[in-house]
Amino acid sequence: MADPTEPAPGSAADGKTDDIDEADLALKGINMLLNNGFKESDELFRLHRNSSPLMSFGASFVSFLTAMMTFEEEKMQTAYDDLKATERLCERENIGVIETLKNKIKRSTDSQRCGLAAVDRLQRQIIVADCQVYLAVLAFIKQELSSYIKGGWVLRKAWKMYNKCYSDITHLQEGRRRRASEQRAAPPPSDASKRSSSPSPRPDAVAGEALDRLKGAVSFGYGLFHLCISMVPPHLLKIVNLLGFPGDRLQGLSALECASESKDMKAPLATLCLLNTV
Known part of the structure; x- marks a missing residue:
């Protein structure tokens, strides 16, 4: 007979562990890739491709690199199909407009669920x-x-999506820091209130770690856009800026540094980009 204290498969506690393992596994796969373990990395991502959008993206990224190294038409078509499959997976499982509105209405009663949904959507x-x-x-x-x-x-x-996600994550992080400072400034509860109140869960700790990883994830693409556009010749830069692509080299380097210090799977790639800009 199973121990009733153990979390059942698919429960919230089990899902939390899966999320942490998923991010670590994706980072492990990228590190394999960068350390001449191309085959091992491909096998790892392919094995877990259907388990989550993150692992699906890892498999598609390896497929894309294969196409870039070989320039074979068949490999390029495979990379295209894999990337489109990952894109469809993310869009299919995204929260719809009606569901998002429902979550906003229930925010006061179920803030933790809304927070997890927001992290997943981002x-x-x-x-x-x-x-x-x-x-x-x-x-x-x-x-x-x-x-x-x-x-x-x-x-x-892609740029509009990066820009929006970067802004949303920054806003969420600032809100967390503001709430944390308000809690520190608040007077400590009395002994009577401590005895009468039961300990409540602290979802902010989990959300904070997830937000930090997401900030690193979006900072890679956000920083690359800024850095690459800033390298455009000056006589073309104004035209590119008019098309809606900004190019701030310092902001790009700052974003890549943020990505390299995160626990996201693209952190090693951001480090390589920074090394190549020195």
């Missing part, structure tokens, strides 16, 4: 933006006018 949006960037690169490689137009349009969509 994670999926960042993955979709990452997929769109790589799809745009695959389009540019075709060197056709229609592909350039399509790739530019997809890049514009």
Whole structure:
């Protein structure tokens, strides 16, 4: 007979462990990839591809790198199909508009669930933006006018998504810091209130760790956009800026540094980018 104190499979406690393992597993796969373990990394991501959008993106990223190294038409088509599959997975499982409105209405009574839903939504949006960037690169490689137009349009969509997610995560982090400072400034509860009140869960601790990882995840793409656009020749930079692509080198480097210090799977990639800019 199972111990009643143990969490059942699929329970909230079990899901929390899965989330932590998922992020660690994705980071492990990228580290394998960068340490000449290309085959092992591919096998790891493929094995867990259907377990979560994050692992699905990892498998698609390895497929994209394979296409970039070989330039074989078959590999490029495989990478395209994998990226589109990951994109569909994230969009299909995203919270709908009606569900989002319901969550906002219930925020006062179920703030923890709303917080987890917001983190999951942001994670999926960042993955979709990452997929769109790589799809745009695959389009540019075709060197056709229609592909350039399509790739530019997809890049514009990705940038808008990065910018929104970066702003949303920064806003959530500032709100957490503000609440934490207010709690520290509040007078300590009396002995009577301590005895009468029961200990309440602290979802902010979990949400804070998740937000820090998400900030690193979005900072990689956000920083790369700023850094790459800032390298455009000055006589073309104004035109690019008019199209809605900013290019602040310092902000890009700052975002990449934030990504490199995070626990996200793209942290090692951000570190490589920073090393190449020195």
